[in-house]
Amino acid sequence: MGTALAGKKRPGEMMVQLFLLFAAGVSVLTTLGIVVTLGKESFLFFREVSPIEFLTARKWQPQIEEFGILPLFTATVVTSLIAMMIALPAGLASAVWLSEYAPEKARSVIKPILEILAGIPSVVYGFFALQSVTPALRNVFGGERVDVYNTMSAGIVMGVLILPLISSMCEDALSSVPHSMREGAYALGATKIEVSLNIVMPAAFSGLAAAFIVGFSRAIGETMIVALAAGAGPNLTLNPFRAAETMTGHIVRISGGDLSYDSIDYNSLFAIGLLLFLITLGLNMLSSRLVRKYREVY
Amino acid sequence: MKRSIALTALVLTAAFAVAQSSAGKFPWLDKMSDDPDKMLPGVDPTKVTGNIVTSGSSTVFPLSEAVTELFVKEGYTGQISIDSIGSGGGLERFGKGELDVANASRGIKASEIEKATASYGSDPIEIRVGTDALAVCVSSKNTFAKDVTKEELAKIFSDAVYWSDVRASWPKKEIKRYIPGTDSGTFDYFTEEIFKKKKEPILGAKNLQMSEDDNVLVQGISGSEYAVGFFGYAYFNENKSRLKALSIGGVVPNQESVDKATYPLARPLFMYVTGKTLNDKPQVAAFINFYLSNVNRVIKRVGYFPAPAADLKKAKQAWLDATKGRY
Numbered sequence: 001m002g003t004a005l006a007g008k009k010r011p012g013e014m015m016v017q018l019f020l021l022f023a024a025g026v027s028v029l030t031t032l033g034i035v036v037t038l039g040k041e042s043f044l045f046f047r048e049v050s051p052i053e054f055l056t057a058r059k060w061q062p063q064i065e066e067f068g069i070l071p072l073f074t075a076t077v078v079t080s081l082i083a084m085m086i087a088l089p090a091g092l093a094s095a096v097w098l099s100e101y102a103p104e105k106a107r108s109v110i111k112p113i114l115e116i117l118a119g120i121p122s123v124v125y126g127f128f129a130l131q132s133v134t135p136a137l138r139n140v141f142g143g144e145r146v147d148v149y150n151t152m153s154a155g156i157v158m159g160v161l162i163l164p165l166i167s168s169m170c171e172d173a174l175s176s177v178p179h180s181m182r183e184g185a186y187a188l189g190a191t192k193i194e195v196s197l198n199i200v201m202p203a204a205f206s207g208l209a210a211a212f213i214v215g216f217s218r219a220i221g222e223t224m225i226v227a228l229a230a231g232a233g234p235n236l237t238l239n240p241f242r243a244a245e246t247m248t249g250h251i252v253r254i255s256g257g258d259l260s261y262d263s264i265d266y267n268s269l270f271a272i273g274l275l276l277f278l279i280t281l282g283l284n285m286l287s288s289r290l291v292r293k294y295r296e297v298y
Numbered sequence: 299m300k301r302s303i304a305l306t307a308l309v310l311t312a313a314f315a316v317a318q319s320s321a322g323k324f325p326w327l328d329k330m331s332d333d334p335d336k337m338l339p340g341v342d343p344t345k346v347t348g349n350i351v352t353s354g355s356s357t358v359f360p361l362s363e364a365v366t367e368l369f370v371k372e373g374y375t376g377q378i379s380i381d382s383i384g385s386g387g388g389l390e391r392f393g394k395g396e397l398d399v400a401n402a403s404r405g406i407k408a409s410e411i412e413k414a415t416a417s418y419g420s421d422p423i424e425i426r427v428g429t430d431a432l433a434v435c436v437s438s439k440n441t442f443a444k445d446v447t448k449e450e451l452a453k454i455f456s457d458a459v460y461w462s463d464v465r466a467s468w469p470k471k472e473i474k475r476y477i478p479g480t481d482s483g484t485f486d487y488f489t490e491e492i493f494k495k496k497k498e499p500i501l502g503a504k505n506l507q508m509s510e511d512d513n514v515l516v517q518g519i520s521g522s523e524y525a526v527g528f529f530g531y532a533y534f535n536e537n538k539s540r541l542k543a544l545s546i547g548g549v550v551p552n553q554e555s556v557d558k559a560t561y562p563l564a565r566p567l568f569m570y571v572t573g574k575t576l577n578d579k580p581q582v583a584a585f586i587n588f589y590l591s592n593v594n595r596v597i598k599r600v601g602y603f604p605a606p607a608a609d610l611k612k613a614k615q616a617w618l619d620a621t622k623g624r625y
C-alpha cells in the first residue's frame with residue numbers, strides 16, 4: 001500500500017512544491033537583481049572616478065567632484081564600533097545569565113522582553129538618540145565638546161538596538177552546549193562561574209563569534225539612527241563627539257532630495273551601496289567560516 | 299434623441315463661453331472687493347471656471363500655495379497647478395508659451411521677455427507679490443557675533459576654520475556650519491550672492507552639515523554658540539527664541555530694511571503673466587486679482603515680507619490696464 005501511494009501522482013503536493021520553489025526563487029532573483037543593479041550603476045560611476053581615488057581620497061562632496069569615501073567609511077566604522085562596545089559585553093553577559101544562572105521562570109519572562117527591544121522601529125531609536133541621549137552626553141561632557149549631531153549618541157543607541165540580537169544568538173549558542181559537559185565540570189569541583197567562563201563559553205565559541213559578526217554587520221547597515229542623530233555632512237574624524245555622516249546616512253539624505261538620474265551624484269550612491277554590500281557580505285562569509293572552523297561537534 | 303439635445307446644449311454653452319471670454323464683462327465679478335487699496339474689482343471664486351497652470355520659483359511656491367488655499371476655501375473649484383522647478387525653469391517654460399503664470403524670485407531677463415512676447419503675442423506683465431529676506435542665523439547663546447560684512451560672510455562659509463580667522467576679536471573656536479542642501483534654491487541664491495555662483499568654496503568648507511530639512515538646520519544652529527547657518531526668513535521667524543539673525547553690514551533683516559532695499563540678501567518675489575492670457579482666460583485674471591487683493595493676508599504667516607505698497611499698486615494698475623472694459 002505504501003509503495004502504491006508513492007507511485008501515485010498527487011497534484012496537490014505538486015502545487016505545494018511548485019509554490020515553495022517559487023518562493024525560494026523570488027528571494028534568489030531579488031538578490032540577483034540587486035547585485036546586477038548595484039554593479040551596473042557603480043560601473044558607470046567607476047568609469048568616471050578611479051577606484052583608487054574612491055577608496056583613498058579624504059573628501060566626499062560629489063557636487064564639486066570630490067569622491068573620497070573615507071569620511072563616510074570612518075563614520076560608519078566609528079558608529080559601529082561604539083555600538084559593538086555597548087552590545088558585546090552587555091549582550092554576552094545577559095546571555096550567560098539567561099543560559100546559566102536564570103531560573104526557568106525568570107528566563108521565560110525576560111527573554112521575550114529582550115526581544116521586544118528588537119521590535120522597536122529604528123526611527124524611534126534615532127529620535128531617542130537625538131532627543132535624549134545627545135542632551136545627556138552634552139550635560140556630562142559639556143555642550144561645546146559634544147556636537148548636536150554626533151556619532152557617539154548614534155553608536156550608543158545602535159548598541160541598544162543590536163543588543164537583543166547578540167544576546168539571543170549568544171544564548172542559543174550557550175544553551176546548545178550539552179549538559180554532560182557542565183555536569184562533568186561540576187563533578188571535578190568547579191564553581192558555577194568557572195563552568196560558565198571556562199567550559200561553556202569556549203565550547204560555544206563558534207556560535208558566539210558568529211553572533212558578534214552578525215551584530216557588527218547589522219550595525220554597519222543600520223540607517224535611521226545614524227541618519228537622524230549622527231550628522232548630515234561628510235566629516236573625516238575619529239572624534240565620536242563630532243558630527244559625521246555614515247555611508248547609509250548619506251544615501252538617505254541625498255536620495256531624499258530630487259537628484260537627477262544619470263548624474264554622477266546619482267551613480268555615486270550606487271558605488272556606496274556596492275561597498276556596503278561587499279562589507280556585509282564579507283562579514284557574513286567570515287562568520288560562516290568561523291562557525292565551520294571552530295565548531296565543536298558533540 | 300435626448301442625448302443629441304444634451305450635446306447641442308453643451309455646444310451652445312461652450313460657444314457662449316468662448317464668446318464671453320473674448321469680450322464682455324468677466325463672469326466672476328463681485329460687488330464686494332477684498333482689495334484694501336480699492337483698486338481692483340471684486341472676485342467671486344465660486345463663479346470662476348477653468349484651470350490655471352503656474353510654474354517656477356521654489357521660493358514663491360509656499361506663498362502661491364497659501365493664496366491658492368484661500369482661493370479654494372472661498373469657493374474656486376478648478377485646478378491650479380503650481381510646479382516648483384526654479385525661477386529659470388519657470389521662465390523658460392513661460393518663454394515657450396506653456397504657462398499661464400510664471401513664478402520667479404528674480405527679474406525677468408530681456409531675452410526671456412522677447413521669447414514670451416513672441417510665444418503669446420503679448421508683452422509679459424511683471425507682478426510683484428512680496429519679498430524674501432534670507433536670514434543668516436547663529437544660536438541665541440552666541441554672544442560675540444552680531445553683525446558681519448558680506449566679505450566676512452564669504453569667509454565664514456568657506457575657508458575660515460576658527461571664528462578668530464574671520465575677526466581677530468572673535469574666539470578661537472571652530473565654526474560649525476549648517477546649510478541647506480545643494481538641491482535647494484536657497485543654496486543657489488546664497489552661492490550666487492556671496493560666491494558668484496561658485497559652489498567650490500562653500501562645499502569645501504570644514505564642519506559642514508547640510509539638510510533639505512530646515513528644522514534639522516535650526517536644531518543644529520541653536521545647539522551650539524559656535525554654529526552658524528542660513529535659510530528663508532520664515533524659519534528664523536518661527537524659531538526666534540532659539541536663534542539670532544545676524545545683521546549684514548549693519549543692516550538687520552526686517553520690514554524696514556527690506557522695504558528700503560538695504561538688506562543685501564533680500565530678493566523680490568514676482569509673478570509674470572501676459573495681457574493676452576488675462577483676457578483669454580478669465581480664470582487667470584480672477585486668480586491674479588485675488589492674489590493681489592489677498593496676498594498680504596497670508597504673506598507674514600508664510601514668512602515673507604509684503605511688497606512695497608507702491609509696487610503692489612503698480613501691479614494692480616497693470617492688471618487694470620490689461621483688462622480694460624472687462625470689469
